[in-house]
Amino acid sequence: MRGKQTIRGMFQSMAVxxxxxxxxxxxxxxxxxxxxxxxxxxxxxxxxxxxxAPYQVAVPEGLGGQWRATSVSFDRADAHAWHVGFLDPDDQxxxxxxxxxxxxxxxxxxxxxxxxxxxxxxxxxxxxWQLWEGPKYDALVLAADGATTVVTGTASPAxxxxxxxxxxxxxxxxxxxxxPSAAASPSTRQ
Numbered sequence: 370m371r372g373k374q375t376i377r378g379m380f381q382s383m384a385v386x387x388x389x390x391x392x393x394x395x396x397x398x399x400x401x402x403x404x405x406x407x408x409x410x411x412x413x414x415x416x417x418x419x420x421x422a423p424y425q426v427a428v429p430e431g432l433g434g435q436w437r438a439t440s441v442s443f444d445r446a447d448a449h450a451w452h453v454g455f456l457d458p459d460d461q462x463x464x465x466x467x468x469x470x471x472x473x474x475x476x477x478x479x480x481x482x483x484x485x486x487x488x489x490x491x492x493x494x495x496x497x498w499q500l501w502e503g504p505k506y507d508a509l510v511l512a513a514d515g516a517t518t519v520v521t522g523t524a525s526p527a528x529x530x531x532x533x534x535x536x537x538x539x540x541x542x543x544x545x546x547x548x549p550s551a552a553a554s555p556s557t558r559q
Contacts, residue, residue: 411441411453418443418451424516426451427465429535433458440464448476449516455532461524462506463532467540473510473517481506481521491526493533496541500526509533513541 411428418426421443429436435458444450448470455463470476478484484503491498491509498509498520508521509529518540520533 406437406439406456408437409439409441411438414441414443415453418449421445422449422451422467422516423469424449424467424514425538425540427467427518427536427538427540428453429455429465429532430537432532432535436463452480454522457522457524457528457532459524459528461522461528463520463522463524463528465532465536466519466521467516469516473512476517477501477508477510477519480519481508484508484521486510491530493530494536494539496533496539498530498533511540516540 415426415428422445432455437456438453439456439462440452440454442450442452448468450470451465451467453465457463464480466480468476474486477486481501481503482505484501484506487500487502489500491500493509496511496513498511501508501510501521506521506523507526507529508519510520511518511533518536520529520536522529524532
């Protein structure tokens with residue numbers, strides 16, 4: 370008789386727990402239509418990267434509101450690695466990766482998840498980018514000014530080129546130096 374009471378008590382306890390869990394579930398709001406993608410603001414990391422990186426940190430400008438930034442990082446200790454990831458208007462992933470890592474080919478294979486260099490190039494905004502193709506990501510790669518810039522992702526080649534064209538300052542373009550104002554006094558110049 371004692372064994373039957375234990376089993377019956379266990380089922381009663383499970384029923385009470387089930388009712389409590391169902392009640393909690395009903396009280397928690399659910400929005401099935403909500404976008405599960407969280408966007409990020411990359412301005413703080415960008416300022417940090419611009420101050421610390423030995424190259425011109427490239428970020429896209431003028432892409433439009435349908436491009437959503439989803440990830441960002443800068444790791445000075447890891448060869449000044451800059452990363453900013455986006456979802457394009459077709460909800461495909463596009464990332465901008467920059468680093469001083471050597472050898473550059475190894476770095477590109479890492480950030481593209483084993484893409485391989487092709488013999489093809491693509492002209493984007495006056496620069497010649499190397500095409501890489503991979504099982505997961507394709508990429509446009511440009512090595513200039515001691516850094517490697519990679520535009521990679523699951524997006525179409527046209528979207529990758531659109532991102533590469535939007536990068537500012539343009540990787541590989543001559544660095545524009547700010548000229549001090551004639552009105553600036555010598556004590557304010559650095």
